[in-house]
Amino acid sequence: MKFLVFFILMSLIRPGMTADKSPWLNFDNQICQREFLGYLAKNNWDKEEFLQQVGGSYKELVYRNISKIIGEWVELHQTKGKAPEIIWLKNQKFSRVSFNSTCEALIKDEPYPWYLEKIYNTKTSDDWNDADLIKVLSLNEKGIIYFWSPKFSYSVFDLPRVEGLAKALGYTFIPVVDPRASTEEILGALDVLNQKNIKKNNRNLASKYSINRNVSMDIFMRNGFNHFPVTFVFNNKKIHPRFITGVMTNEDSKKLFETFSFELKGEM
Structure with missing residues (x-):
């Protein structure tokens, strides 16, 4: 449900409406921060290529990259008191990267939200x-x-x-x-x-x-x-x-x- 609500929200707003370009902002109680940063570094995702999205809550920060590869996008979600999440879009496939209780990165493919499924399928x-x-x-x-x-x-x-x-x-x-x-x-x-x-x-x-x-x-x-x-x-x-x-x-x-x-x- 969180995934669906997020994409509905993102379809209604413009990207990059804030000056802060760094998605590496630490919440005091964020979990798996070190592993999160390591995963980003492993994939060569440059923080300067991300822009903060408007429309989140005070508990969550959402960043989307300015992709240089057509059809490939990455979104970063940081929430107070929780491990970060990464939503990866590549070749019209959605994948979610989350971190478990031992901070191991887990990748799970997800179907299109209902409103996109009608369009893209x-x-x-x-x-x-x-x-x-x-x-x-x-x-x-x-x-x-x-x-x-x-x-x-x-x-x-x-x-x-x-x-x-x-x-x-x-x-x-x-x-x-x-x-x-x-x-x-x-x-x-x-x-x-x-x-x-x-x-x-x-x-x-x-x-x-x-x-x-x-x-x-x-x-x-x-x-x-x-x-x-x-x-x-x-x-x-x-x-x-x-x-x-x-x-x-x-x-x-x-x-x-x-x-x-x-x-x-x-x-x-």
């Missing part, structure tokens, strides 16, 4: 997954991933604007849709958008064909399911750790696109 020909994300990044282009939902009308009608801006700036534009929406909802929203595009003479925009279901677990772990639209900027084979939510002007969008792209280009 249902395969369709329109899925856009981590493999597609890796392929896009491998091209070493700069681009935009626009994540929309038919349930959020602004995210539907802002598709042409963002696509037009991305193309004008020389960015690859990749629209993907909320996998929780039904095919009828998606096609219905795109039909309305298409009619509006025809009236505005936007006949050549690829966004009207945006039926790719975003089942990238990596995007989920970046808290990309929080709100719609959500826009991710990629460049230099990486995704920027920050994302853009909501609708804004072309000027403000351009400023963020260019800033994020420049920051990624400067990373080696």
Whole structure:
């Protein structure tokens, strides 16, 4: 139950909302601290690659890493009076690392929580997954991933604007849709958008064909399911750790696109 509640909570918040980047904060009565640190060191998990998550309680600290490997994420849980826990996501498999009464590390694979099981255990020909994300990044282009939902009308009608801006700036534009929406909802929203595009003479925009279901677990772990639209900027084979939510002007969008792209280009 703790695992389920945690992931529901994490799907509603943004990452890295605090300044403290060190997950090695000691509670006075934390158990197995030495073994916990040893396990982290053995796996070469650098503390500077973790950000504290907002939404925990005063008894628990939760940290999530800024992964450099698509589809691989680590979360650290520290609770007062208890041994730490590690939740490891790799190749779309959840594993929990806990410490027993003798502080021995135990690894147990766990099934998806119910709300994720419906998404990730249902395969369709329109899925856009981590493999597609890796392929896009491998091209070493700069681009935009626009994540929309038919349930959020602004995210539907802002598709042409963002696509037009991305193309004008020389960015690859990749629209993907909320996998929780039904095919009828998606096609219905795109039909309305298409009619509006025809009236505005936007006949050549690829966004009207945006039926790719975003089942990238990596995007989920970046808290990309929080709100719609959500826009991710990629460049230099990486995704920027920050994302853009909501609708804004072309000027403000351009400023963020260019800033994020420049920051990624400067990373080696």
